[in-house]
Amino acid sequence: MGRGGKKGTVTPRELNPSPRLKRGPKMGKRRKMKRKKKKTDMEELKKEVVLVRTPPPSLVLLLRSGLSIRPWFLSTQGLSPERAQEILKKNGPNALTPPPTTPEWVKFCRQLFGGFSILLWIGAILCFLAYGIQVHYKEDSTKDNLYLGMVLAIVVMITGCFSYYQEAKSSKIMESFRNMVPQQALVIRAGEKMQINVEDVVVGDLVEVKGGDRIPADLRLISTQGCKVDNSSLTGESEPQTRSPDFTHENPLETRNICFFSTNCVEGTARGIVIATGDSTVMGRIATLTSGLVVGKTPIAAEIEHFIQLITGVAGFLGVSFFVLSLILGYGWLEAVIFLIGIIVANVPEGLLATVTVCLTLTAKRMSRKNCLVKNLEAVETLGSTSTICSDKTGTLTQNRMTVAHMWFDKTIYEADTSEEQTGKTFAKGSTTWFILARIAALCNRADFKPNQETLPIAKRATTGDASESALLKFIEQSYSSVEEMREQNPKVAEIPFNSTNKYQMSIHLQEDGSQAHVLMMKGAPERILEFCSTYLLKGKEYPMDDEMKKNFQNAYLELGGLGERVLGFCFLNLPSTFSKGFRFNTDEINFPMENLCFVGLISMIDPPRAAVPDAVGKCRSAGIKVIMVTGDHPITAKAIAKGVGIISEGNETAEDMAARLQVPVSQTNPREAKAIVVHGSDLKDMTSEQLDEILKNHTEIVFARTSPQQKLIIVEGCQRQGAVVAVTGDGVNDSPALKKADIGIAMGISGSDVSKQAADMILLDDNFASIVTGVEEGRLIFDNLKKSIAYTLTSNIPEITPFLLFIILSIPLPLGTITILCIDLGTDMVPAISLAYESAESDIMKRAPRNPKNDNLVNNRLIGMAYGQIGMIQALAGFFTYFVILAENGFKPIDLLGIRLNWEDRFFNDLEDSYGQQWTYEQRKVLEFTCQTAFFVSIVVVQWADLIICKTRRNSVFQQGMKNNILIFGIMEETFLAAFLSYTPGMDVALRMYPLKLPWWLCAIPYSVLIFVYDEIRKLTIRRHPGGWLERETYY
């Protein structure tokens, strides 16, 4: 595996602009070879992108770009339009090949024939087969099998259309995210600047980008002016990064002279040569990797498969045994085959597919209201099975907003308010030092609010400028006074902007007191600032810098830095009167004093955790879900945030912490003792998969820092090797392989790139980690509730099958017909089964471990045993009781019914005698039979009341759970009214052959209903009394 190898280097071949050409000569070779080649390609893609050294001019690049031997990298002419056209023809347009989107009809067919549907299809086909046999061998056969087959087919099709529609709706929402505006790029061809479509950009083009542009292709920069790019979509690094023509790093993602396709230029301008376009760009390679990943089955799909196996097993067993039995009883082969098919089909729970789909849809709706947009229905449950969450830090766990966290002045550390709503504490604002500190922070600051946002709270306003300066700006605006006024009163006269060599920023302002004097203000890296200072400010008074102060400074700096915060130092100097108003400051050749400044204080900033995250992480912990932080940030910051949100819990320490505490070198500590670990990306790079497994196994609290997003894929695979169901969050393009590989990929709705949203199964509309946890809760709840729904639905299968079985072996008139069965499965059972999706959890579902997909199944033998073997049997008794009561009431005593079938079914036997000597015509008997079937149906409805109530809970008593589920109460009413409607509506005797019932016949099943309720309450009571006891082991599903 790629991750096992040493630092993966990608040869120039990998940057070949035309993968098609590369494969060209190999096409003719044997298939096996090709497959192998493809596999190694995939492995190659998984590796870090490491370019060859790129100090220009790279000869390879030169040749490949198809340029003349002129020093092209200095060219200002660019390609000739003809040459560009040629290259475009050869390499194709500069666009990512969209992942092979499944055609709509394939998606539709998948809905139509996937998973559960296949069971119903088989049922339908069997029905048609049975009907065919009947038609072929008997002239006057009933059309029941034909109708049943058609109903099955229609049910599958309707449900298929429904789920297809649901998914199509989610993907429509997806599409709305997509930016449809065609992008333009500014290229220089034959010395002329021209706007062309990004698609037409070719390798070798000279391209100009400016702030706000999207980079049109992978660029090797040749000149820049204050250029900064936002690579967050690629690397996850949220800070804009400086770009210059200098080669600074071996890693192409780190070196400054390369800009990447589809990242953004934030400010400045740059000019560069296109080195790769379309699929051969770094972005394109990732997209290719993503679409090439094989994704496993979703847990719910596996569960449904398991369920189908169980049901098929039961159906097959019943079918075959009654096939044999009917042969023994003397039925003909043909009849026996019809019976076999009938029994198998009777086992198909017609309504369950629709129920499951609706339940999942309802939960998906509920989730999207809680900001989790689920792209495919099955992901709803996957989230519930999640046992590991690999979360991004920036934006997901944190607010993605640099915020002032601490200040140090007057030798004291003050805490600033970092909460999202700015409702926290205040600090000593009375100090003069604070006044000066605030002024420096406000004036020596290039950030500004964007216009027209006065109505927004300060913290939410958009700003120009980098994150730290914006943080300072907002902080001062919030806790001091209007920065704009301050700046008006103290106009800036000179400035040295921040750069990475100086590590400070200086500006000179006119004093506001009218003294015409100037003040020099400076901020920057604390150690740099301290070098400029000879005095310090304490409670508004200046003192000479001494060792004690320096020590205090060091301690404060260390403490704040240790919190993972970015620390800035602030100082100032009142310029002497010689530099009063009118003096022309020269910042290139400094003509003013810039030493012996007065140190004021430190301000530290952090991207603070979101308010809801610590709770959410705590919930995950109690829910047995491992939260792993994967971030591109520095280990210290990552660890600080991890501690802040509880990913590293209080009291747990890393090996380094332990070493520090015990004052021994890290090598002497036992890394196994440390529960927490912070893994550095560069270490991860050199790890074998066994080493990674070791880490994942032995540490409960893991932070991966400084990781490249590709390493996420490796981490995800590592977790999956441990058998975990992994949820991964990601926003960058580079995250998309991990998102796809994960059991559930979660893309960020706000900050996420389109590609990541495409690859993900779920989109977090508010980017908030806490929403994932609510999603997990919903997912777990629906799993529990689906169990209940299925238990409820399956139970009525027994009173539906047994009539047919007894019809065969006892030769009694058929107690329940196909139509009535369908009325139950697709009519009365539907709403109650769905209403169980609204059931609230029995206990705190977030306090138990995630389910083990291996042995905690949706449908297990115990569920089937309870539904079929126990409750179902009682229900069947209820039905038969009603059936025999009605027949007896009409003159047919049960004993006389045995073996009556042949005479009963004889159309020309019109004076069949009953137990009292009355004589019945065929039609009169049939009316009686259908009345009995209606009554049997009504009895099932009556016993399903009790079944619904007992299915509300699996362990608790109904009295503990309460009857708060209004949908469920509605369900009971609905099924009752529907049953009454079907029985009493005039014309039903013709339409569905259902007949009105005498009121007392409704009551026949009531005792059985009570029995079911009492029986199950006792069972649950015993389970509660004897946890882990025999009854629980045998019957708790």
Next chain:
Amino acid sequence: MTKKEKRSFNQSLAEWKLFIYNPTTGEFLGRTAKSWGLTVFPKPVTALEYSFTVSDPESYKGYIEDLRKFLKPYESEEQKNLTACSDGALFEQKGPVYSACQFPLPLLQACSGVDDPDFGYSRGSPCVLVKMNRIIGLKPQGMPRIECTSKSENTATLSTYPFNGVIDLKYFPYYGKKLHVSYLQPLVAVQVSFNATSSTTNEVTVECKIDGSPNLKNQDDRDKFLGRVVFKVIARA
């Protein structure tokens, strides 16, 4: 609950009551009262088609034997313990012992088997018995009779015995197998006499219906035997 609501509730309750049992039509929950089913005897092998050859006694032997067997309980010897009830009125009894009325076989005249042991089959004018299904408690109103018509009037003449196909009310109501021991259900015989004896094969479709009793239905879309029966007679020379 306000008064107004209460009233409307009572109203709807009354509507419900009417639905559950409607005294004017005797409908219970929309169900109608029971009605006779008519069946014929003997039972032909092929559904309701009496086909035989006059010259071949073997072809109708089965019919004759069945008829004899069926009429056995109606012989005067068997009926001597039964009550000779008065004609024209329902014979309602209070029990505990229920007696059955006599049905003298001679009522069936030519089809009684007394004069013609072949029940007309050997002469090409076969007898078919029409009987009413026994239903406990059913009391026919009016003057019920069996009215038989041939679908093609010219080919055959139908004679019904007793005269006019009358069913006497004294045989009703029926009190069930256990209470009403040796009950004899009234019979009506139909004799089909073909007009044209010259042709080799005579064929006629006969429809018999209950008539003259308002509470006995003879027209049901689905039940072809409710108060009526249709059969076909094919007599070859």
